[in-house]
Every structure is written in C-alpha cells, then in structure tokens.
Amino acid sequence: MTMITTTRERWAWAFYDWANSAFITTVMVAFFPIFFRQYWANDLPSEDITLRLGTANALASLSIMLLAPFLGTVADQGGIKKPMMAGFVTLGVCATLGLTLVGESQWQWAMFAFVLAVVGFLGANIFYDALLVDVAEEKDFNRVSALGYGLGYLGGGLLFALCVLLTLKPAWFGLADTITAVRWAFGVTAVWWALFSIPLWWWVRERAPVQAVRPPLFTLLRQSVTQLRETFRHIRQLRVVWLFLLAYWFYIDGVDTVILMSVDYGKALGFADDSLITALLITQFIAFPAALAFGWIGNRIGAKRGILVGLAGYVGITVMASQMTDAREFYLLAGAVGLVQGGVQALSRSLYASLIPQDQAAEFFGFYNMLGKFAAILGPLLVAWVGALTNSPRLGLLAVLLLFGLGAWLLWKVPRR
Structure with missing residues (x-):
C-alpha cells in the first residue's frame, strides 16, 4: 500500500527533535554535570563524582535496554506508538521538573530524578524514531532524519543560550542568585520539551496496525511477547540488519560517550565553566547546518559511507582531545564535534529505517535503541573506571577509540540490502 504523507507531517515529526534536544543539551550535557559536581555532590571527591555521573547514565541506559524491544513490539501490535511516546515524554518532563526541588548535597535524589528523566527521554525516542516510516518514504529518509537532527541542534542551542544567560545574569530575570537560575533552567527545559511536542501529537498520523480492532491489553501483552521472539529470530535471519546493529x-x-562525558572531562582538566558552556554552544550551532549537509551527503554517496566519514572525524577528535591543554583547543574540538555528530546520528537512523520491515518499525527500532543504550552503559563506565584506575582522564578518553574502530570495521561489512 502506498503511503501518502504531507510536508506538514514531516516538519511536525522533525520538530520533536527541536523539543527534546533542549533536554539533552541543557540538562544531560551541560547543567546537570556541573550542578551535580558543584552543588548536589559538593562534598564528594572528584573521582567519586565522575563515577556517580557515569553510573547514573548507565542505569538509565540499562533500563531502556531491557524495556526497548518489548515496548516496540507492544506499540506495533496495538498501533499505539504515539500514546506510548506520550507516556515517556510525560515521565521525562515531570522528572526534569523534579530536579528543581532537590536541595544541596542531596546527590541521591538528584541521581534518582535524573535517571527517570533520561529514561523518559530515551523511551520516547524509541517511538519517535519508529514514526519516521509513517511520515516519509524511503527515498526521503536521509533528508527527513537529518532535518530532525538539524532542528534539534538549533532548538537545543537556542534554549541553551537562553539558560546560559539566565545563569550568568539572574538579576535580569528577577532571580536571587545563580543557584536559583539553574533550577529555573531545569524548569524552563521541561516546559520547552512539553510545549514543542504538541505539533507531533496534532499532525503526525500513525499508520494503522493490520488488525481492524485493537485487542484487550492482556491479549496485546501476550501477543507482544510471542511477536518479540519472532522478531528476534527474524533479525538473526536478516544478516544485513543484525550486522548493522552490531556495528x-x-x-x-x-x-x-563523547556527548555525555565531555563536560565532566573538561572539568577534570580544570577548564572554567564559561569555557565549557561556550564550547557547547559552538557545537550546537555548527551541528545545525552540518546535520542538514549530511542528509545531502547521504543521498550523494550513501548513508553508510556518510557514517564512515563521520566516524573518521571522531577518531581524530578523540586523539586530539587526549592531548588538549587549554580552552582554545576545547573550542576547536567542539566545532569539530558539531561537524560530525548530527550526521552520524541522522544517517544511522535513516540507514536502519531503510533496512527493516516498515510495518514492524517500532519493534525493530526497539532493538536499535536497546543496542544503542546497552552500548551507552559501557562507554561512560569505561571512561570513568579507566580514568579512576589510571588517575588520568586522558587515558580514559582514549579507550573510546576501540569502540569507533570496531564499529567502523563492522559497518564497512554491511551490504546495501
């Protein structure tokens, strides 16, 4: 059956990236690591703080790793990708608001709220990614996926810039001090995330499931367990799919790992907060046009080759970062990350969407997110533990090269179909 989609649907879908990227930029990457180190865990040694940050990210990723395939299967069986996505968005928004209530030295509560917020963010992305096949035809996957990431970097960058101004000049906004301003930054991020999710709920149409009537919940759960086993067998039989997933x-x-641990790495090297924030802004605004450019590159040379170009860039960035000595080099590396980050993410999503059965998109994207987040358990812990054992954050960062090398080698072996 030919799917007819509209430009409005594609833009509404892509605009969710504008909504949720504010969370990953302002909360996950910037203010939470800084505020955690300086306020919520200010009485702990530096190495313990890094270990707890890595553990928090790992716990959230582990939760999604365990839930993702099952959630995707339930969504496909019941035709409820949008309702399930709404549930996770609500969890993420409420937990982000919860961070505004955590007091000084209460690092346990800060970690708890942060883990819930990240679970909401990652869980919603399972269904958001799967909706790509509902809003675009295969020939448009690269372009539409890149549009989403491009809008995400732009929107995330704009809100981040506003929150930076909020914390640097709290008196301009009638706030008492920087601590109050950071709390407001978490609250504003939650509102932004919820508000700009609305276009997706209004205008994106979810493809109807095969059955005419949605089964009862218990039947749906039982069918989903059976279908999950079948999907796993299906993936094992589709060499192109499981080889891509492994890569x-x-x-x-x-x-x-580069995204999640970059701010803490800069803090461990002794860089000032304003240098780290400036670097993040550079990354965001360079990544906006770069992500759109990678959509064009993917159509010209293929998504796989485009990803390999981005991974080569990451190898160079990692080596240079391990030798970094001052903030100016951090700025240069931030710009380099901006050039490749969105492209790798966007083309990975579009390449995978072109390889899977489109009527099982949510469950296949469940496995996609499961493996991605299972990997994210290893990366932050690898950086944290190698850095702690060697007392050198630089050596911890270099451990990431192994992951880029293995991923690129396996991706090279992925056939076009």
Missing part, C-alpha cells in the same frame, strides 16, 4: 552498538557508544 551501531559499538560506534554509537563512542558518540554517546
């Missing part, structure tokens, strides 16, 4: 498992781990 993705390794290389996206390196990408996620």
Whole structure:
C-alpha cells in the first residue's frame, strides 16, 4: 500500500527533535554535570563524582535496554506508538521538573530524578524514531532524519543560550542568585520539551496496525511477547540488519560517550565553566547546518559511507582531545564535534529505517535503541573506571577509540540490502 504523507507531517515529526534536544543539551550535557559536581555532590571527591555521573547514565541506559524491544513490539501490535511516546515524554518532563526541588548535597535524589528523566527521554525516542516510516518514504529518509537532527541542534542551542544567560545574569530575570537560575533552567527545559511536542501529537498520523480492532491489553501483552521472539529470530535471519546493529552498538557508544562525558572531562582538566558552556554552544550551532549537509551527503554517496566519514572525524577528535591543554583547543574540538555528530546520528537512523520491515518499525527500532543504550552503559563506565584506575582522564578518553574502530570495521561489512 502506498503511503501518502504531507510536508506538514514531516516538519511536525522533525520538530520533536527541536523539543527534546533542549533536554539533552541543557540538562544531560551541560547543567546537570556541573550542578551535580558543584552543588548536589559538593562534598564528594572528584573521582567519586565522575563515577556517580557515569553510573547514573548507565542505569538509565540499562533500563531502556531491557524495556526497548518489548515496548516496540507492544506499540506495533496495538498501533499505539504515539500514546506510548506520550507516556515517556510525560515521565521525562515531570522528572526534569523534579530536579528543581532537590536541595544541596542531596546527590541521591538528584541521581534518582535524573535517571527517570533520561529514561523518559530515551523511551520516547524509541517511538519517535519508529514514526519516521509513517511520515516519509524511503527515498526521503536521509533528508527527513537529518532535518530532525538539524532542528534539534538549533532548538537545543537556542534554549541553551537562553539558560546560559539566565545563569550568568539572574538579576535580569528577577532571580536571587545563580543557584536559583539553574533550577529555573531545569524548569524552563521541561516546559520547552512539553510545549514543542504538541505539533507531533496534532499532525503526525500513525499508520494503522493490520488488525481492524485493537485487542484487550492482556491479549496485546501476550501477543507482544510471542511477536518479540519472532522478531528476534527474524533479525538473526536478516544478516544485513543484525550486522548493522552490531556495528551501531559499538560506534554509537563512542558518540554517546563523547556527548555525555565531555563536560565532566573538561572539568577534570580544570577548564572554567564559561569555557565549557561556550564550547557547547559552538557545537550546537555548527551541528545545525552540518546535520542538514549530511542528509545531502547521504543521498550523494550513501548513508553508510556518510557514517564512515563521520566516524573518521571522531577518531581524530578523540586523539586530539587526549592531548588538549587549554580552552582554545576545547573550542576547536567542539566545532569539530558539531561537524560530525548530527550526521552520524541522522544517517544511522535513516540507514536502519531503510533496512527493516516498515510495518514492524517500532519493534525493530526497539532493538536499535536497546543496542544503542546497552552500548551507552559501557562507554561512560569505561571512561570513568579507566580514568579512576589510571588517575588520568586522558587515558580514559582514549579507550573510546576501540569502540569507533570496531564499529567502523563492522559497518564497512554491511551490504546495501
């Protein structure tokens, strides 16, 4: 059956990236690591703080790793990708608001709220990614996926810039001090995430499941368990799919680790907060046009080759970062990350969407997210433990090269179909 989609649907779908990227930029990458180190865990040694940050990210990723395939199967069986996505968005938004209530030295509560917020963010992305096949035809996957990441970097960058101004000049906004301003930054991020999710709920149409009537919940759960086993067998039989997933498992781990641990790495090297924030802004605004450019590159040379170009860039970035000595080099590396980060993510999503059965998109994307987040358990822990055991954050960072190398080698073996 030919699917007819509209430009409005594609833009509404892509605009969710604008909504949720504010969370990953402002909360996950920037303010939570800084505020955790300086306020919520200010009485702990530096190595313990890094270990707890890595553990928090790992716990959230482990939760999604265990739930993702089952959630995707339930969504496909019942035709409820959008309702299930809404549930996880609600969890993420409420937990982000919860961070505004955590007091000084209460690192346990901060970790708890942060883990719930990240689970909401990652869980919603399972269904958001799967909706790509509902809003675009295969020939448009690269372009539409890149549009989403491009809007995400732009929207995330704009809100992040606003929150930076909020914390640097709290008196301009009638706030008492920087601590109050950071709490407001978490609250504003939650509202932004919820508000700009609305276009997707209004305008994106989910493809109807095969059955005319949605089965009762218990029947749906039982069918989903059976279907999950069948999907796993199906993936094992589709060499192109499982080989891509294995490659993705390794290389996206390196990408996620660079994103999640970059601020803490800069803090461990002694860089000032304003240098780290400036670097993040550079990454965001360079990544916006770069992600759109990678959509064009993917159509010209193929998504697989486009991803390999991005991974080669990450190898160079990692080596240079391990030798970094001052903030100016951090700025250069931030710009380099911006050039490749969105491209690798966008083309990975579009390449995978072109390889899977489109009527089982949510469950196949469940496995996609499962492996991506399972890998994200290893990366932050690898950086944290190698850095702690060697007392050198630089050596911890270099461990990421193994992940990029294995991922690129396996991706090269993935056939076109």
